[in-house]
Amino acid sequence: MIDKFVRSAAEALEGVPDGATVLLPGFGDVGMPTALLEGLIEQGAKDLVLVCNSGGRDGSAVARLLTLGRVRKLICSFVRPASDAGRLLLAGKLEVEVVPQGTLAERIRAAGAGIPAFYTPTAADTVLAEGREVREIGGRPCLLEYPLPGDVALIDAWEADRWGNLTFRETQRNFNPIMAMAAGLTVAQTRHAVPLGAIPPEHVMTAGIFVNRVVHIPG
Amino acid sequence: MSASFTPLDRDGMAARAAADIPEGWVVNLGIGIPTEVANFIPPEREVIIHSENGVIGAGPAPAPDAINPFLVNAGTQPITLRTGGAYVHHADSFAIARGGHLDLTILGAFEVSETGDLANWARAAHEPVKQIGGAMDLAIGAKRLWVIMEHTTKEGAPRLHRRCTYPLTAKGAVKRVYTNLAVLDVTPDGFRVRDIIPGLSFEALQARTEAPLLR
Numbered sequence: 001m002i003d004k005f006v007r008s009a010a011e012a013l014e015g016v017p018d019g020a021t022v023l024l025p026g027f028g029d030v031g032m033p034t035a036l037l038e039g040l041i042e043q044g045a046k047d048l049v050l051v052c053n054s055g056g057r058d059g060s061a062v063a064r065l066l067t068l069g070r071v072r073k074l075i076c077s078f079v080r081p082a083s084d085a086g087r088l089l090l091a092g093k094l095e096v097e098v099v100p101q102g103t104l105a106e107r108i109r110a111a112g113a114g115i116p117a118f119y120t121p122t123a124a125d126t127v128l129a130e131g132r133e134v135r136e137i138g139g140r141p142c143l144l145e146y147p148l149p150g151d152v153a154l155i156d157a158w159e160a161d162r163w164g165n166l167t168f169r170e171t172q173r174n175f176n177p178i179m180a181m182a183a184g185l186t187v188a189q190t191r192h193a194v195p196l197g198a199i200p201p202e203h204v205m206t207a208g209i210f211v212n213r214v215v216h217i218p219g
Numbered sequence: 220m221s222a223s224f225t226p227l228d229r230d231g232m233a234a235r236a237a238a239d240i241p242e243g244w245v246v247n248l249g250i251g252i253p254t255e256v257a258n259f260i261p262p263e264r265e266v267i268i269h270s271e272n273g274v275i276g277a278g279p280a281p282a283p284d285a286i287n288p289f290l291v292n293a294g295t296q297p298i299t300l301r302t303g304g305a306y307v308h309h310a311d312s313f314a315i316a317r318g319g320h321l322d323l324t325i326l327g328a329f330e331v332s333e334t335g336d337l338a339n340w341a342r343a344a345h346e347p348v349k350q351i352g353g354a355m356d357l358a359i360g361a362k363r364l365w366v367i368m369e370h371t372t373k374e375g376a377p378r379l380h381r382r383c384t385y386p387l388t389a390k391g392a393v394k395r396v397y398t399n400l401a402v403l404d405v406t407p408d409g410f411r412v413r414d415i416i417p418g419l420s421f422e423a424l425q426a427r428t429e430a431p432l433l434r
Contacts, residue, residue: 027272027309028295030288078350086348098349101271102313102356109310121359122317125390127344128355170289170306171272177308205308 003162004214005193009039012187012215016040016152019072021049023108023150023183024062025175031168033156033189035217037061040154041068051075051108051148053101053175055085066094075148077101100128103145105178111147112181112210118145153183155211160190161197164211165204173205180210189217224418226399232367234259236325236397240266247271247316247357249326250294252367256325267301269321271353273312276304293353316353317360324361326354328368328393330383333409333430335393337366338385358389370398370427377429379403379410400424409433 006012013036016022022040026032038061050071055078056062063084065071073095079085088094099107100122110118119142124134133144155176157166166188168176180186193216227235229252237259240246245267248254257279260266268277270292277292278299286297300306307315315321328339337358340351358364371377379396395413396403401424402413411433415424425432 028291030272030291030295078352079348080350081348089348096349098351100351100355101309101353102317102360105309105313106317120317122356124359125387126355127386128351168306170287170300171270171274171291172289173306173308174272174312175309178310 004164004208004211005162006213006215009035009189009215009217010042012036012189012213013039013043016043016045016185018045019047019049020045020151021051021149023153023175023179024050024052025154025156025179027053027171027174028057029060031156031172031174031176032061033154034061035189036154036156036187036215037065041065041070046070047072049073049075051104051150053077053104055079055083055096058084069093073097075099075104077104104148105175107145107148108175108182109178110145111149112178115147117147119143120145148182150179150183152185152187153179155180155186155188155206157188157190157206157214159192159194159199160188160211160214160216161194161199161208162214163196164188164208164214165199166190166206166208166211167199167203168205177206180206185213186211187213187215189215191217191219224416226370227416228399229255230259232397232399235402236365236367240323242266244322245269245275245315245320247321247324247361249324249354249357251327253325253327254292254294256367269312269315270298271312271316271357273307273309274298274300274304275307275315276301278304313353313356316357319360319362321357321361323363323365324357325365325367326357328366328378329385330378330380331366331368331393331396331405332380332383333405335391335405336383337364337388337393338383339366339388341386344386354388358392363394364389364392365395365397366393367397370400375427377427379428379430381430400427403432406433
């Protein structure tokens with residue numbers, strides 16, 4: 001019998017090594033797996049590469065992970081100058097790679113889809129293209145981009161069954177489905193644990209084959 | 220002379236742009252004044268608002284007692300979903316932006332050039348703390364890009380230039396600019412004035428603009 005449920009966030013995060021690349025979804029707090037992120041802080045892995053839409057607001061779990069010095073490099077679409085991430089960056093204590101948000105999403109999608117590289121016009125005319133490969137395709141300059149796979153993805157779901165089939169609510173979905181497909185180890189926290197078959201097959205948003213472990217965190 | 224006109228305020232600029240959006244368009248509204256454009260589209264005119272965190276058919280803000288913490292827009296403000304709306308994941312949401320599925324994107328800007336270059340994400344070429352977000356993706360992908368911004372800086376310096384002085388978000392992307400003083404189309408020959416607020420002459424508008432203007 002396939003049963004991906006584990007009993008705790010600690011169990012869900014077992015084996016995440018130092019130096020791991022961690023895919024962390026969420027747009028603001030929406031769709032962010034806060035219990036798993038707190039679990040990662042407890043678990044102790046360090047020297048991490050964190051892939052997340054932003055550097056987070058002060059007081060957030062992301063900011064806490066950063067200020068604890070556990071992240072070597074942050075890959076995101078923006079950092080607020082007046083934030084823990086911004087201050088760590090200016091102090092030279094955090095390496096940051098800022099990527100246009102659509103390119104960030106597409107690089108993650110490409111990692112899950114087995115696409116080894118792609119070209120996009122996004123940022124091709126900007127300082128972000130300096131020193132990088134730009135080719136004219138279809139009459140416009142396009143920038144070469146590579147996939148962004150994770151060693152581990154932390155996922156925030158609304159419902160999950162024991163096969164790891166997931167649903168998301170409203171804008172909770174954001175980066176969750178593409179990050180779930182792009183990591184070696186995909187760990188989901190879910191608000192509701194439901195019996196196998198309870199989610200109508202047409203309503204499954206992330207198929208269980210992309211999910212390795214599920215922990216039930218009631219709201 | 221200079222006291223005889225009143226520049227549009229934020230609502231006035233948003234309302235002016237909203238008047239030009241026809242029913243049926245799929246539209247992305249950037250953070251700031253562009254977001255307010257939605258308030259001036261009458262509900263009976265069905266315009267589909269896209270929000271890059273995965274919303275198709277964003278509706279107005281909810282009543283304070285009806286906030287759904289799972290439903291926010293690109294500025295992480297609580298919103299509602301119009302009947303007929305849908306949610307997608309982030310890669311699909313940016314496929315909408317990058318894949319040419321938006322009829323219109325409206326963004327704010329620091330500067331726009333007469334060739335349609337947009338500068339709206341940084342005031343120095345190599346700012347260490349970068350705030351790019353989705354602007355570069357939105358700017359290159361839409362069928363048309365409009366900008367809403369004040370015509371000049373707070374100090375009165377022009378923001379419509381021959382060439383942008385700030386780092387670019389995208390090149391040759393802007394099609395129209397709505398300012399607090401005028402509406403201008405970006406044409407192959409430069410900025411062409413569509414309309415000017417009452418009481419302000421073409422010459423007075425030109426005096427507040429670095430790039431040469433066409434009538």
